[in-house]
Amino acid sequence: MKLSVSDVEVKGKKVLLRVDFNVPLSGGQVVDDTRIRAVLPTITDLLERGARLILVSHLGRPRGEVQPELRLDPVADRLSELLGQPVPKLDQVVGPEVQEAVNNLANGEALMLENVRFEKGEEENDPDFARQLAQTADLFVNDAFGTAHRAHASTAGVAAYIPAVAGLLMIKEIETLSRCLEQPARPLVAILGGAKVSDKLKVIHRFLKLADTLLIGGGMANTFLAALDYPLGDSFYEQDLLIDAKNILEASDRSNCCLQLPVDLAVTRELKPQSSFKIVPVGEVAEGWKAVDIGPETAAIYGKVAAEAGTILWNGPLGVFETAPFHRGTEAVARAVAKSEGFSIVGGGDIVAALESFGLAGQISFISTGGGATLKFWEGETLPGIAVLQDKQIKEE
Ligand code: ADP
Ligand code: MG
DSSP, rough: OOOOOGSSOOOTTTEEEEEOOOOOEEEEEESSOOOHHHHHHHHHHHHTTTTTEEOOOOOOOOOOOOGGGGGGGHHHHHHHHHHOOOOOOOOOOHHHHHHHHHOOOOOTTTEEEEOOGGHHHHHOHHHHHHHHHHOOOOOOEEEEEETTSSOOOTTTGGGTTSSEEOOHHHHHHHHHHHHHHSSSOSEEEEOSSSSSSSHHHHHHHHHHHHSSSEEEOHHHHHHHHHHHOOOOOTTTOOGGGGHHHHHHHHHHHHHHEEEEOOOOOOOOEESTTTOOOEEEEEEEEEETTEEEEEEEEHHHHHHHHHHOEEEEEEEEEOTTTTTTTTHHHHHHHHHHHHOOEEEEEEEOOHHHHHHTTTGGGGSSSSEEEHHHHHHHHHHOOOHHHHTTTBOOOOOOO
């Protein structure tokens, strides 16, 4: 168990809080503030307990250079509104201006540093840069679960210089994800979709060991069907992953996990909104046609498995949900997951966007704020941004 920020005294302390405020912007405005809201409990707790708060986040991929459109001003504005308290944003990440602003912070006040990825040292996890960042503070709190799979200066490097503990969101993510892997209510059902098998090889192997059923859809399913020598016409699949897919199918024969592939598919000649399509059984995808969604029979089978699940872990949409009507397979299964009495966890940018577009996000037991981080966690990897945090000492009776 990791030491939580609630376990430490923070009054008067300068606290460097790493958050994941990598939010979508449009016209200089935050268009979705979910990630900001997710960290509010930690921020409010720290401010109420009299911490002097230094917020640090990345936004987009500026690759070590200042990109004016990726400045954090709109994010600081939105946070100030949500908190009902001003959060000034500095134009630097480190340096004398930052030091001075931090020294002027009163207990219970916050400021935000500039986009940490404007600095080359961030993604390189440069020790000098990490030390400069750490120097401004007495305590490091990591609440950026979505970035915890990266060993960057502001997610891991700083912990070499100041004590490091987990934020409340981080604790919630770790506890919920761990519980569902270590002591899941059974049956444990994993649903994996998305475009590529290559992104998810490790997690597939791990789920073959842990899950009772693994349901596969999306472009990834095409690669498995191709490995079984089904014709796929012009469908997307990964030619160079056929051997891996065969190995997975063999491993599933030896495992206690039941791996299920689609039995029918929605196929179209051209992938565009409202293009005509037909439903065919697997094995009947003709030349010139692309499989872009699971079919209704598959959706019904997967839905029934979800309805009877004790725990559901889902990453990746089951079809090209961005292009109607090829969202239908994902939506049908999502409705079953939403209704299921099983505990459901969903992680991944696209699948979460899909659930939101169906209006079902509120009916999922836990929406992880990680995409890549959640997958790494499910793979069983130790995430660098978690590894550096202090462990909780178990007190002797
Ligand atoms: P997540 O963000 O939930 O982890 P991924 O990024 O792995 O999911 O995959 C999402 C992408 O997979 C979407 O852009 C979707 O269009 C694509 N996809 C799903 N099914 C297919 C398919 N049959 N053919 C091609 N692309 C697909
Ligand atoms: Mg994605």
